[in-house]
Amino acid sequence: MPTPSSAPPRIARLLSALLLGFSLWLPAAALSATPAPPLMLANVYHPGIALADYWVSEKLDGVRGYWDGKQLLTRGGQRINAPPWFTAGWPKVALDGELWAGRGQFNHAVSTVRREAPDDAAWRRMRFMVFDLPAHPGTFDQRLPVLQSTLAKLAVPWVQPVEQVKLGDDAALQGLLQRTVRQGGEGLMLHRGASLYRAQRSDDLLKVKTHEDAEAKVIGHLPGKGKYQGMLGALLVETPDGLRFKLGSGFSDAQRRQPPALGSVVTYRFRGLNESGIPRFASFMRIYQQ
Template sequence: MHRRELLLVGPAFALAPFALVHAAPAPLMLAEVYRRGMPLADYWVSEKYDGVRGYWDGKQLWTRGGALVTAPAWFTAALPRVPMDGELWAGRGRFAQTVSTVRDQKPDDAAWREIRFMVFDLPAQPGGFNARLAALRKLLPLPAAAWVVAVAQQRATTHDELQALLDKTVRMGGEGLMLHRGGSPYRGERSADLLKVKPYDEADARVLAHVPGKGRHAGRMGALLVEMPDGKRFKLGGGFSDAQREHPPAVGSWVSYRHNGANSGGLPRFARFLRVREDLAS
C-alpha cells in the first residue's frame, strides 16, 4: 500500500475524550474464544453483557483501558472496599447509551440511574472461581445499592446445552455468553480460564489511517487501515453507516469488528465494523 492512498489526518467522531484521568490499566482477566470440542464440565456460564468493562479497586471505578470513571457519588458511596470486576451496563441493545453515560466528565444523574454494575468476579479474593463466586454471592446484593448486581451463573456441560443457551440469549437481545473455569485463580491475562461465546467472531484493532473512498463513497472514508494486536494490518471497509463514513473513528482509536474466522495468513475473513471501543485507551 502506497502512502498516497492514505488519508492520515481524518475527522474523529464528535465525542469528548473518555476521561481526563488515566492510570496504568489494571491486570484484568481477558477471554479467549470458545471452540466446539472444548471441555465444559468445569465452567460456569453467564450472559455476556454489552457494556463498558468496569473495575472497582475498592476506592475508585476504572475502565479496562485505565480511564477513571466519573460516576455520581451515590453510585460508588455504597460499594464495599473490595475490588470487583464487572460490566457497566444500561440494558440489552443500549451500548451507545452506556458509553455516553460512562465517559461523561459531568455525570448525568438521570442517565446513571439507568446503569447497573454487573459484577462477575472478585479479583482480590483467593482461590479458584468457585470460591470467588461463593464469596460474591455472600457480598451481593447490597441493600443500599440495588444497581450493583451479582451476575447470574449456571452450568451447561455439553456443546448442545451451550448452543441452546446461546440461541435463547441472542433471541432475547443478548450479545453472547461468558464461560468461567471453576477451578481457575484470578489471573490478569488472556487465557482459556475465561471464554466468550458469540454467534460470530469478534476482535479489536487500532485505527492507523483512513483510506479514501471511491465510487459512491468518493470524498469520504472508504475503509480504515487497522492493526491487530499481533501487528497484522488490513483494510476494514464493511459495516459502516454513511454518517460513520463522513465522520470515521479517529486515527489511534480502537474499534471492534465481527468476522468469520481467519484466512491462511491470519487475517480476518469478511470483517465488518461493529463499534468504536471508547473504553480502550488510544
C-alpha cells in the same frame, strides 16, 4: 540506544516515528498515571473443554469496570467519574464487573462512562453487573456465594450479580448461545469453578461468540462511491502484526460522515481468515475502548 534528541537529524526523525508508532499500540494503562487493575482475562472457547467444570453467564456488551474498594476504574486504569449516589455504600472490597446499560446499548454505556462531569440522567440507566471478587482467596465456586451475599446486603438495584448457570453439554451451550444472540446479546462467558482469581489470560475464563473479533489501527480513509459519495467508503486498517486490509461494512451513515480518526483503534468482527490471512466478512463494530 540513542534518544531522538541526541541522534543526528535523519535518525532522530526515524526514532521519533518508531516511538510514535509504538505508542499507538500501547495499552492506555501504559500511558496513564494510574496502574491498570490486575484483571482476569478470557481466552476463546475451543473444543475439548470439560463444560461441567464451568459456570456459564451472558457476555455483557458494556464497559469493564473495576471497583478497588474506593473508586471505579476502567480496565486501563482510568478513573470513572460516576455520581456519588451510584457508588454510595459500596463494600470496601474489590469488585470486577461490567458497567452496562442493557442489550444493544453499548454506545450509551461508553459515552456515560467517559464523561468528565457525570450525567445524572445517563447514569440512572446504568447498572454495575458484578461477576467476581478479585481479592477473595477461594475458588470461583467459593467466591460466587460470597459475591451474591455481599451484593444482597448492599441491596441497590443498579448493582447486581451476573447470573451464573451450569449446562450439561455442548448442545445446551450452543442452544443458549443462539437464543442469547437472537435476543440481542453478544455471547456467553465460561468461568471455571475450580479457578482462583489470577490476573492473566487463561482457559479459566472463556468467551463464546457466534463470530470472532479483533482490533486494528485506522491508517486511512477511503472515499465512498454512489450513495456514499462524499462520505467514508472504507477504512484502511492495520493489525498489530502489520497486516493491512479494507474495512468497508458495518458503518451507520452518521459514522460514514464522521469516521473514526486516523490513529484510532477500532474493533471489527469477522468469520475466519482467507489464505492470505485477511479476515473474512470483516465488519466494523466500534471504536476500541480500553
